[in-house]
Amino acid sequence: MSVETLVPAATRPHGICHDQATASRLQPSRGGPSDRSTVAADWTRLCRGFLRCHRRPINVALHLFTTPLGLFGVYALVAGLSPIAVAPIAVALVATIQIAVVVALVPAGIAGIHAVAVSMIAASAVLITPPLGWAVAAVVAGYIGQDLAHWFAREPTFQSTYRDSNRWWKRFVEHTLLLLPVLIAVAGRWRQSPLRLLVARKAVLKTKLTGRQHESDFATILQWVREKQPNVSQSTHWWHTDLSEGAAESFRRLGDSQTLMKRIRSFHGSGYDVQPVGGMNELYVTGPPKTTSSDSVFYMGHVDGPWAIFPGARLYRCMLSLNQNLEVTTHFPMSHPDYGEPESHRLQHGDAVAFDFNRELHYITRQVDARQTVPRVNLKLHFVAYPRGMRWYGNLLGRLTTWYDIRARNLFVQTINPNGTLLAIKARWVLGWTRLFELAVRFCGWTNLAYVATAMLLSVAFGNATILIAATSFVHYAIYVGTLQERTPVSFGTFRRDAMFFKTLAMAQLLGLYAWHFDHHYGSLALVVAGFALAGYAARVLGMRRTLFSAELGFDAPQRVDRFPYGTIGHPMILGAMIGIGGMALAEGFRIDYGWLIAAHIACYALVLVHELKMRNRRACALPL
Structure with missing residues (x-):
């Protein structure tokens, strides 16, 4: 509308x-x-x-x-x-x-x-x-x-x-x-629409630098690396300030690349500005994987920074490959429906991929290839994107991320090759926290956790649990509607995580409150069990991917499902959920205290159904006759 x-x-x-x-x-x-x-x-x-x-x-x-x-x-x-x-x-x-x-x-x-x-x-x-x-x-x-x-x-x-x-x-x-x-x-x-803020747009942005000046800058930096003769038994890192004058100037030009900034700006649109964040830029030579060294972090799912809670702004790390790469592939598991089948990029000479430093989960794999005769050399370049007119906001994100990155890198470098008890403990500390962060990002999301924590604090401050319940019970419906409406590519794993996190929280609260107010009305219980059993069985028949609109979002081909309950009951998942939630209204105590919650859930399910039908009809009308 x-x-x-x-x-x-x-x-x-x-x-x-x-x-x-x-x-x-x-x-x-x-x-x-x-x-x-x-x-x-x-x-x-x-x-x-x-x-x-x-x-x-x-x-x-x-x-x-x-x-x-x-x-x-x-x-x-x-x-x-x-x-x-x-x-x-x-x-x-x-x-x-x-x-x-x-x-x-x-x-x-x-x-x-x-x-x-x-x-x-x-x-x-x-x-x-x-x-x-x-x-x-x-x-x-x-x-x-x-x-x-x-x-x-x-x-x-x-x-x-x-x-x-x-x-x-x-x-x-x-x-x-x-x-x-x-x-x-x-x-x-x-x-x-505020719903656009909830859409998990795919922010893995690939491009290629091919200009004559780019090639000259690549050659200058590669020559500097060859002269340094880095130890290929581990990864090697240099800050941009460590390079000689000529190599540093080439590095600076690549860090200010208009091609890279244009690619990021095209993703965000004309309402955004993009500027370099040079304090984090570094030169990186890949080393082999290890099991008790911080080097193995690269081979684990990880997020580079902690500042995910900056709505409307992103700080990008851009990996730019300077030479041949036959062994190392970078994977982004949250972009695709299956975590085990990630979006993958093997960056060759001049290839660049930018991703959110504070949000995007990624890792690398290495497959030894005898044809790879020289180490893989990459630049890590950084850019911040922020709403036009809010440079202070982008600068704040840039300063905070740079502050964190410098300290994290210092700890990382110390533990690349731990040769003492204290450094070995630090290395295991780095790996342990990396694993914890991977699980948190994969299944919860730091922004989601911060939102729930804020709602909890407000509930405690005002002494009213309704604030938490109202703030967290309907977010997943908004995510469904917003994601279906979006036209740009969606990060399916991130969408699934956000939707399932808030739906699980909402249903846990709803069922918990129902159990607390249950007054032995077994007719109500029968409807609740029957409704949610129908919804759950329908979801199992359809499969998790299709349940979360993988066909509508273009990840799977459209497919007609006739297996019961489909073909017999119209929209069985939504109908079953509405029956189950409506059955809770028969429990008088729960209805009196939380009738508004029952009505709101049913209304939201109806809204999602109407919107889904509207989007399907729109797609059908767009098909050639």
């Missing part, structure tokens, strides 16, 4: 949208033709103005937190300032007035979503009823948080576009009243 499809075609500029039938269904329906035209024009103007100031998904995502927070504070104030007996009535009355006004001013689809959102926010304010001080704090935090979101995203505030106008107060009232509806409309555009 886009802003353009929410206004009448007659009010849109040429080239935006031509679906007049859709637009006529979504335009406000009250009043005569002239009134409808005026209201639609005002809505169009508001949406366009708002969109100009909210083009980045991170800004929209932050607004989807700060705006409901501010509204929650307003309704909490209404509840707190009203007599206890009539507080729910007062809140309901204010919410009804707000919903009614919005219904008269915005398209029906947006008005319906807005009505649901406001009802949920108002109900939460009544159920929680925080102290007045907390309610005021929520209003202030919601308002200030929006300015902070614009500062973080480096976009102007919408209020700044009309602050100096003669009737600014009228625009301010309109802005305040319709902020949530227009935010819903903008969030429905895929380019601005």
